[in-house]
Amino acid sequence: MQLTGIGVAGCGRMGGPMLAALRDAGFDAFGFDVRPVSDFGALAPVMPALDDFRKGLHILITVVRDIAQTDDVLFGAQNLIETAPNLQTVIVCSTLSPKYVRALSERVPSHITLLDAPMSGAAIAAEEARLSFMLGGDTEALRQHQPLFDAMGAHFHHMGDFGAGMQAKVLNNLLAASNTAMTRLVLDWADQAGIDETALLNLIHTSSGQNWLASGFNTIEFARDGWEEDNTIGILTKDVASALDAAPDGADTTLPETVRQAIFALKPRG
Structure with missing residues (x-):
């Protein structure tokens, strides 16, 4: 071909x-x-x-x-x-x-x-x-x-x-959305505790909290964005919705729905 x-x-x-x-x-x-x-x-x-x-x-x-x-x-x-x-x-x-x-x-x-x-x-x-x-x-x-x-x-x-590639992708993005929501929350809490952002991200990268967003926080273009309908954070909520659309019959969707709402609530991070 x-x-x-x-x-x-x-x-x-x-x-x-x-x-x-x-x-x-x-x-x-x-x-x-x-x-x-x-x-x-x-x-x-x-x-x-x-x-x-x-x-x-x-x-x-x-x-x-x-x-x-x-x-x-x-x-x-x-x-x-x-x-x-x-x-x-x-x-x-x-x-x-x-x-x-x-x-x-x-x-x-x-x-x-x-x-x-x-x-x-x-x-x-x-x-x-x-x-x-x-x-x-x-x-x-x-x-x-x-x-x-x-x-x-x-x-x-x-x-x-x-269709199997797409099924795998929405499951992967469900994890990415979870990591995004929790990493941003952790960084906000660290600010309140007076912990330096760079020091904490370096720690996360080499310890049990390691995840894709935290490890690439300073190179991933949307890492500090808040939710907007037309940006990548907005796309994450769409991707969670796609995962929910393909959830198994009878699945407990409480955690994905909570993650989706947390992404919706993200504000820009300086």
Whole structure:
């Protein structure tokens, strides 16, 4: 299979660096976003108008924010499933409800290969092409597309059939949200106790409280943010909701709901 005509839909905080990484690796990759092309700096020359994006598209990588935007890309405003004449593969990289992702199998024609490949690592990992991908789909199809993931990431985990990657991702992000909520609370309490932030973060990194957010606190771009609907902290609440949507029947969801409310309540940290 030739890996050509690679289009990235959603070229924001994650999608933009992913597009750049694909091009740096020599792939015929281009982007599309609903925002003006002038917003994208060095990537602007490889972000054609929608009609040209459609015509050249063989492999679609979606990195948009949520289900509504994914529906727009696939079936709605952009409707690439019906209007991209040479579309062969759709790779879903956005973090979405696993139920929604699995249902795509019934909505997308069978001649189009579906893979789910949500990623982890925040913008810094996207910029450094060292994302972690959680992969779902046919083993042979994933093998054929692996060079694309190699260009963008450093860690790859095949979790099972289509949708399994997304299930794993929302569970991973549930932990990330828990770590975010508790790390921020601990730092606030440490302020009140007069403990230096840097000293405490160094301690956490080498002791039993170690977690991804605390260890990367000074490089993760959203570590000090408060909740806003359109920032990464806001996305965390969406991701917890996606995990809750896929919770097992009868599961006790008290703790995830508490974490979600704690994320909602976060204020900016100086």
